[in-house]
Amino acid sequence: MIYAVRTTVGREGAVMSSIEEKVKQGGLSIKAMVHPDNLKGYILVEGDENDIREAIKNIRHAKGLIPKDVKIEEIKHFIETQKIEIDLKIGDIIEITGGPFKGEKGKIKRVDKPKAEVSVELLEAAVPILVTVSVDSVRVLEKG
Numbered sequence: 629m630i631y632a633v634r635t636t637v638g639r640e641g642a643v644m645s646s647i648e649e650k651v652k653q654g655g656l657s658i659k660a661m662v663h664p665d666n667l668k669g670y671i672l673v674e675g676d677e678n679d680i681r682e683a684i685k686n687i688r689h690a691k692g693l694i695p696k697d698v699k700i701e702e703i704k705h706f707i708e709t710q711k712i713e714i715d716l717k718i719g720d721i722i723e724i725t726g727g728p729f730k731g732e733k734g735k736i737k738r739v740d741k742p743k744a745e746v747s748v749e750l751l752e753a754a755v756p757i758l759v760t761v762s763v764d765s766v767r768v769l770e771k772g
Contacts, residue, residue, distance in 0.1 A: 630674045630703070632694040637669040639689035644671055646687045656683050664706035672703060716746055716763060719772025724748070726765040733769065734759070 635643045640663040651658050658675035673680050677695070684690040716722070720736045734748035737758060746766060750757045 629677060630672055630698045630700065631677060631680055631696075632670050632698055633673055633680065633684055634691035634694065635669055635671060636689040636691065640669070640671050643684070643687055643690045646690070647673070647683045650683045650687075658683060662707060664703075667706050672698065672706075716766070716768065717772060720768055721751075721770045721772065722746070722748060722766040722768050724759075724761055724765055725767050727761060729759055729761065736772070 633643065644661050644663060647658065647661060650656060656675070656679040658673060658679055660674040661671055663671045673683075675683075677693070681693055684693060716736055716739055718736050718739060722734055722736060724730055724732045724734065729750070732750050733752060734750045736746050737749050738747035740746070740760075744763045745760050746763055747758055747760045748766070750759065
C-alpha cells in the first residue's frame with residue numbers, strides 16, 4: 629500500500645532520510661519512498677501502514693500520515709517523467725517567466741537538454757550576470 633506523509637514544506641528530504649535511518653535499524657516493512665518535486669509538503673511511502681506510523685513517530689518535520697491508501701493512478705502524473713521538447717538555441721533572446729529573475733530579458737549562452745535548463749546572460753544588468761533557469765520558465769522573444 630502507498631500512503632502520503634505530511635511534512636513541513638522544504639523538509640521532505642530530511643524526513644525521508646530520518647525514515648531511512650529507522651528502516652536500516654530494522655523491523656519496519658517500508659519498501660519505497662519518493663518525493664515528487666511538484667508535490668510540496670508530502671512524501672509518498674510504500675509499506676505497511678502501522679510500520680509507516682512507527683517510522684514517522686518523533687521525526688522532526690513529519691506532520692502525520694494520511695490514513696488513506698493512495699492509488700497508483702492518483703499519483704502517476706507526479707512520478708512519471710515527461711519528455712520536454714527543447715527548441716531553444718544559443719543566441720536566442722528570451723524573457724524569464726518565473727522565479728527570482730521573472731521579467732528579465734536575456735541571451736541564451738548554454739542549453740542543457742538532459743537537465744532541461746538554459747544558462748542566460750541577463751541583458752539589462754549593469755555587469756554581465758549568468759543565471760541558469762528551467763526551460764519551462766522562459767519565453768522566446770526572438771530567435772538568435
